[in-house]
Amino acid sequence: MNVFFAALHKELLLQWRTRARVLSVVVFGATALLLMSFAIGPDAGSLRQYAGGFLWLALLLSSTLTLEASLEAETEQQALEGLLLLPVAPTILFYSKALANTAQLALLGTVLVPVAIVLYGAGTARPLALFGLIVLGAGGLAAPGTLYATMTARARAKQTLLPLLLFPLVVPVLIAATKASSLLILGDPMRQLSAWLTLLVAFCGIYWTLCGLMFGVIVED
Amino acid sequence: MTTPLALDVQGLARRYGGRWALSGVSFSLEAGQALALVGRNGSGKSTLLRLLAAALRVHAGEARVCGADLRRDADTVRRRTALLSHAAYTWEALSARENLVFTSRLLGQDRPRERAAQRLEQVGLAARGDDPVSSFSAGMRKRLALARTLLQEAPLVMLDEPYGALDPPGFRLIDGIIRAVRVEGRSVVMATHQVERAAALCDRGLVLEQGRVAWQGPAAELPLKSGLLRGSEEGA
Amino acid sequence: MGFLLVAVGVVLLLSGSWYGLFVSPQERYMGDVQRIMYVHVPTAWNALLLFTFAMGCALMSLWRGGWGWDAHHEALLEGAAVLSALLCVQGAIWARPTWGVWWDWDPRLTTTAVMFLALLGILALRSAVDDPEKRATWSAVATIIAFVDVPIVYFSVRWWNSLHQMQSSPETVSAPFIVPLRLNAFGVLALMGGLALLRARVAARRTARELGPALEPLPAGALVEAR
Numbered sequence: 001m002n003v004f005f006a007a008l009h010k011e012l013l014l015q016w017r018t019r020a021r022v023l024s025v026v027v028f029g030a031t032a033l034l035l036m037s038f039a040i041g042p043d044a045g046s047l048r049q050y051a052g053g054f055l056w057l058a059l060l061l062s063s064t065l066t067l068e069a070s071l072e073a074e075t076e077q078q079a080l081e082g083l084l085l086l087p088v089a090p091t092i093l094f095y096s097k098a099l100a101n102t103a104q105l106a107l108l109g110t111v112l113v114p115v116a117i118v119l120y121g122a123g124t125a126r127p128l129a130l131f132g133l134i135v136l137g138a139g140g141l142a143a144p145g146t147l148y149a150t151m152t153a154r155a156r157a158k159q160t161l162l163p164l165l166l167f168p169l170v171v172p173v174l175i176a177a178t179k180a181s182s183l184l185i186l187g188d189p190m191r192q193l194s195a196w197l198t199l200l201v202a203f204c205g206i207y208w209t210l211c212g213l214m215f216g217v218i219v220e221d
Numbered sequence: 222m223t224t225p226l227a228l229d230v231q232g233l234a235r236r237y238g239g240r241w242a243l244s245g246v247s248f249s250l251e252a253g254q255a256l257a258l259v260g261r262n263g264s265g266k267s268t269l270l271r272l273l274a275a276a277l278r279v280h281a282g283e284a285r286v287c288g289a290d291l292r293r294d295a296d297t298v299r300r301r302t303a304l305l306s307h308a309a310y311t312w313e314a315l316s317a318r319e320n321l322v323f324t325s326r327l328l329g330q331d332r333p334r335e336r337a338a339q340r341l342e343q344v345g346l347a348a349r350g351d352d353p354v355s356s357f358s359a360g361m362r363k364r365l366a367l368a369r370t371l372l373q374e375a376p377l378v379m380l381d382e383p384y385g386a387l388d389p390p391g392f393r394l395i396d397g398i399i400r401a402v403r404v405e406g407r408s409v410v411m412a413t414h415q416v417e418r419a420a421a422l423c424d425r426g427l428v429l430e431q432g433r434v435a436w437q438g439p440a441a442e443l444p445l446k447s448g449l450l451r452g453s454e455e456g457a
Numbered sequence: 458m459g460f461l462l463v464a465v466g467v468v469l470l471l472s473g474s475w476y477g478l479f480v481s482p483q484e485r486y487m488g489d490v491q492r493i494m495y496v497h498v499p500t501a502w503n504a505l506l507l508f509t510f511a512m513g514c515a516l517m518s519l520w521r522g523g524w525g526w527d528a529h530h531e532a533l534l535e536g537a538a539v540l541s542a543l544l545c546v547q548g549a550i551w552a553r554p555t556w557g558v559w560w561d562w563d564p565r566l567t568t569t570a571v572m573f574l575a576l577l578g579i580l581a582l583r584s585a586v587d588d589p590e591k592r593a594t595w596s597a598v599a600t601i602i603a604f605v606d607v608p609i610v611y612f613s614v615r616w617w618n619s620l621h622q623m624q625s626s627p628e629t630v631s632a633p634f635i636v637p638l639r640l641n642a643f644g645v646l647a648l649m650g651g652l653a654l655l656r657a658r659v660a661a662r663r664t665a666r667e668l669g670p671a672l673e674p675l676p677a678g679a680l681v682e683a684r
Contacts, residue, residue: 003326003327006323007327009326010315073314074312079310079312082306084276087300148599151598155582155585155586156585156587158585160581161581161582161585165579167574168572168574171606171613172612175614175617179617199609199613199616206605206609211602214602217519218598220594221277221278237588238589238668238669239666239668239670241669278590
């Protein structure tokens with residue numbers, strides 16, 4: 001357990017040291033939000049209606065940048081190989097990295113919410129629920145994202161490969177998170193929110209387990 | 222033969238795609254002894270070291286490393302070996318000290334900060350310990366990687382071109398470290414182009430050529446035998 | 458074996474299609490449009506079946522190793538990709554006269570589109586990795602992960618867009634409709650199975666070429682070569 005916390009501490013410190021890059025990802029996400037509003041036009045009603053979807057699309061697009069950066073720190077001087085030789089169990093490496101990526105994506109999502117509120121008038125009466133949703137959705141992106149980024153960081157054409165693998169996979173996350181955010185923003189008369197949250201929890205449960213099991217296989221050289 | 226073996230290697234082989242980088246390598250090394258690996262660029266020295274450190278999967282052959290089976294018990298091999306590789310294994314955004322502290326914590330050691338400070342002192346990086354590694358020169362990065370290797374306190378220390386990128390004081394640092402490690406009864410395998418130094422420091426010598434063992438014997442004979450290599454190493 | 462299966466598949470498909478086009482009666486409500494079912498449904502079944510086989514090969518390739526599993530994995534991935542692409546096209550052709558749109562966000566059709574993209578992603582991964590061993594391992598992992606995703610995608614799309622007709626099982630369809638369906642189902646299976654076997658042979662040869670000669674015999678006794 002101490003080893004796990006050491007690994008997690010290392011991940012978070014690495015992210016803190018590269019916070020200038022995190023900031024540029026935030027700017028990228030905010031820009032994406034701004035651009036998407038041009039697709040709908042200045043109609044305030046429809047902007048508010050689609051705000052949930054835009055928020056998650058912006059987060060999804062930015063997530064590949066975050067994930068690639070988190071693996072670059074490990075491949076630059078082959079730190080990943082060094083870690084495996086210590087030896088640190090691959091599952092510990094995976095969960096610390098995936099958790100740190102979840103934290104970063106959740107932070108990114110949380111920062112994008114005020115932008116969405118300003119641009120789309122997408123406020124919610126249940127900010128805590130929205131935050132919980134963002135954490136869950138970030139977890140759904142981070143688990144498979146970390147696994148795939150570990151592969152693509154060591155393949156050719158990595159910039160295009162990661163989204164190609166990740167985006168189809170996280171369609172359920174996108175659907176559930178978008179629906180749930182829209183319910184939080186527009187109101188939930190039919191009480192459907194919990195169903196979507198359940199779907200997200202199930203997705204996270206399945207992929208946090210599966211990817212943790214698979215990580216050891218793909219880091220072997 | 223009662224002396225335990227640090228290395229017992231039988232027909233070890235490894236390919237990258239279609240090219241066999243190493244094939245049929247067999248040798249042994251008694252515990253506490255030092256082995257010098259010599260060979261041209263691309264002769265398989267680094268591959269051999271990475272195989273023995275369990276960084277690469279073995280494609281053929283068998284080996285026991287510090288008593289552990291390399292194929293079946295890779296994690297024990299990893300615990301009993303420390304590898305100074307070509308790559309520094311460092312996180313560039315962290316400071317040298319943080320790199321060592323985290324490595325120590327991930328090894329599950331006590332007093333990580335103290336150990337890190339000790340090793341920084343030992344490799345002569347104490348003054349720059351809190352600078353990010355990304356600002357380091359190649360030689361400094363090498364020293365940090367060396368500190369990281371020593372931190373593991375493994376019974377078998379493997380050094381891949383330890384003299385590369387170092388200045389003359391750095392050369393003496395390496396020599397001193399190898400002697401100190403040997404005094405503690407630990408074993409050393411070193412891949413290097415510094416044949417004369419290796420001959421003076423090591424007990425055994427092994428010449429690799431195109432992934433095969435071209436010669437093995439007492440290290441003192443290396444300077445003569447590595448004449449095998451002179452053909453392509455005029456500049457060395 | 459491969460060529461034989463392809464021949465059997467072609468014969469079955471030809472007879473099934475002839476039956477479906479000329480023998481089966483016109484469907485009462487949808488008319489001739491309904492006849493696309495005779496290729497659409499078999500394509501759907503086999504797309505899933507091929508993906509399932511690919512998943513099996515991926516598991517075996519990880520668990521047991523061996524290049525045969527990897528070669529079949531590759532062939533079946535391509536087969537499944539071709540069938541899901543066909544499925545999307547047929548779905549659009551069916552949707553247009555039936556609902557007046559090319560794409561109607563039906564859960565099955567949408568899942569197929571997602572599956573097609575996921576398969577393309579895995580094939581792109583395979584082409585981007587030069588080392589045959591990494592390629593085998595990584596793509597096997599990606600296949601397992603994508604396969605597990607298919608039912609989740611299906612259910613999330615269904616919840617997302619819950620307004621479509623339920624699946625029809627063979628019990629609710631009368632005999633003249635079943636015969637061409639079955640003929641074509643086995644036809645597509647035989648055809649794609651045969652093509653996959655042949656494709657796997659090509660993949661195995663390419664891998665053998667990439668791996669080059671096996672280790673030359675050495676004096677150091679018997680060496681066990683692992684994958």
